[in-house]
Amino acid sequence: MSGGDMSWLDSENIRPYIFMRKENLFAQPGSHTKCDWFKNQPLYRNPLHMDQKAFADQILNLESKAFQHSGMPMPRWVFYDCAIMPGFVCGFAQRTETLPKSYLEQVGIDPDLDWTPLSLFIIIPTVRRGEWVAHNLCTANSLTDKRDHLYALGFLTKAFGLWYGNVEILCGFAQWQSPSIRLHSHYGSFEILTAYTPIHSHARTLTYRTIINGAYWPTFFTKDGDELNARYAATDFSVDPRSEHSLISFQRRLERDEGPFFLNPHEIRTRPLDAPLKVYRLKG
Ligand SMILES: CC(C)(COP(=O)(O)OP(=O)(O)OC[C@H]1O[C@@H](n2cnc3c(N)ncnc32)[C@H](O)[C@@H]1OP(=O)(O)O)[C@@H](O)C(=O)NCCC(=O)NCCS
Numbered sequence: 531m532s533g534g535d536m537s538w539l540d541s542e543n544i545r546p547y548i549f550m551r552k553e554n555l556f557a558q559p560g561s562h563t564k565c566d567w568f569k570n571q572p573l574y575r576n577p578l579h580m581d582q583k584a585f586a587d588q589i590l591n592l593e594s595k596a597f598q599h600s601g602m603p604m605p606r607w608v609f610y611d612c613a614i615m616p617g618f619v620c621g622f623a624q625r626t627e628t629l630p631k632s633y634l635e636q637v638g639i640d641p642d643l644d645w646t647p648l649s650l651f652i653i654i655p656t657v658r659r660g661e662w663v664a665h666n667l668c669t670a671n672s673l674t675d676k677r678d679h680l681y682a683l684g685f686l687t688k689a690f691g692l693w694y695g696n697v698e699i700l701c702g703f704a705q706w707q708s709p710s711i712r713l714h715s716h717y718g719s720f721e722i723l724t725a726y727t728p729i730h731s732h733a734r735t736l737t738y739r740t741i742i743n744g745a746y747w748p749t750f751f752t753k754d755g756d757e758l759n760a761r762y763a764a765t766d767f768s769v770d771p772r773s774e775h776s777l778i779s780f781q782r783r784l785e786r787d788e789g790p791f792f793l794n795p796h797e798i799r800t801r802p803l804d805a806p807l808k809v810y811r812l813k814g
Contacts, residue, residue, distance in 0.1 A: 534681030536751075539567065543628040544680075546572040546690050547647065549582075549589065549619040562696035563744040567689065573623060573645055577614045584640050589621070589647045592637055596668035600705070602731070604666060613665060617654035620691045622683065623647050632675035648680065649687040653695060662695070664688070664702035667710065685713040685750050692717060692742055700740045705732050706771035707803045715795035716750040718743035722791050722809075725769060725780035734777060746795070755796050762792055762810035769793075770806040780809070 538544055546568060548555075560568075575582045586609070594603040604613075613619050623645040633639070639646055649669040653662040669683045692700065701723065704711045714720070717740050724737040749755035767783075770776035784791065792810045801807065 534751075536681060538680045539686065540569060542570075543625040544622055544648070545570045545645070546694070547621055547623040547645065548572050548574050548694070549577050549585065549614070549621075550574075550617075551578050551614060552576055554616075554618065556695060559694045559696065562698060563693050563742060563747075565689065565693045565744055565747065567686065568693065572620075572694070577610075577619070584643055585645075585647070588640055588643060589619075589650055592647055592670060592673075593650055593666065593668055595637060596670075596672050612654065613652045617652055617662075617665070618691065618695045619650070619652050620694065621647050621649040621651055621687050622680075622690070630674065630678040632678045633670055633673075636673040636675075637670060649683055651687045651691040653691055653697065653700070656701070658699070660698035662697050662700050664700055664714075682750065684710070685716065688713065689717070689747060697742050700742060701737065702740075703727070703730065703735050703737050706734050706736055706777065709803060711736070712799050712803075713750065714738060714740075715793060715798045716746055718746050719812075720793050720795060720798075721789070722780070722784065722793060725784060726774070726777040727781075734771075734774070749795065753796070753799065759794055759796060761813055762794065763813045764808045764810055765791070768806040768808050772804050776806075 575585050577586060590606060590609060597603040626639055626641065626643050626646045629639060629646060650666060652666040654665050655662050667684060667688055669687060671679045671683050700717070702714060704714055719741050721739045722736055723739050727733060727735040727737060746755065746758060749758065769780045783789070790812065792812070793807055794810055797807055
């Protein structure tokens with residue numbers, strides 16, 4: 531890996547956490563995608579144990595603050611019914627006594643917890659074998675002072691969950707112009723399933739599907755995805771994230787089954803968030 535400072539990943543004060551009911555645990559975690567980034571042993575917490583309520587409270591505290599600007603904090607019952615019972619909840623946690631001051635001020639801590647969650651990723655299995663839905667991703671980087679940010683915390687939180695959970699295909703959602711699409715597009719092919727989604731609370735939501743492919747992951751750091759991107763050819767149209775007309779016209783093409791259509795991770799990463807993006811097809 532190269533890029534920003536990644537040394538936090540091997541710190542003895544930071545570990546991945548697994549917040550998953552015992553019956554759902556994976557028999558052979560980390561066996562689908564080859565990845566040697568996650569050397570620290572995950573902490574395990576069983577959400578069906580009453581004593582883990584404080585850890586759950588701290589996850590929800592972080593989540594509600596991270597999503598307060600978008601008006602989409604997760605209700606507590608959704609966390610239980612739609613995440614804990616069917617799915618996989620994970621993230622990174624830090625020894626509470628080592629948290630920076632800006633975490634204490636912007637997020638707040640429970641001093642009784644030895645380990646405090648820094649990030650959250652939730653995936654839920656779908657009825658299609660091997661296919662999951664990404665339901666939530668957030669990190670403390672969106673709340674703490676810039677000098678306290680852990681570089682790529684969001685990207686690595688999601689990578690950890692996909693790796694540990696042996697995810698083969700992932701669907702997910704994001705609002706056009708959200709910085710999150712800069713990381714969502716780096717785990718494999720980034721196919722667009724909906725470009726305009728009026729059934730969602732935010733119609734300007736895109737739905738994506740990714741066939742998970744470990745070859746894409748390092749390109750988040752190296753920013754060198756030319757070989758992978760060469761598999762795609764640009765179509766004769768672009769999508770303008772600022773224009774409802776453009777999103778609806780793209781959506782109509784999808785509904786007419788003119789796809790599959792893909793976006794290019796390098797373009798998403800390097801162009802302004804509101805810039806038009808070329809739409810691609812797989813080369814025949
Ligand atoms: C979106 C979110 C998960 C990103 O996590 P993060 O820990 O900040 O991001 P990472 O450090 O892993 O990734 C950094 C990359 O993402 C992009 N990025 C992250 N935040 C950004 C921002 N505010 N503006 C522009 N780009 C941003 C950058 O491209 C950056 O990489 P680069 O600096 O090398 O180009 C986090 O900001 C968050 O929790 N936001 C609030 C909740 C939310 O919107 N979740 C997404 C739901 S789909």
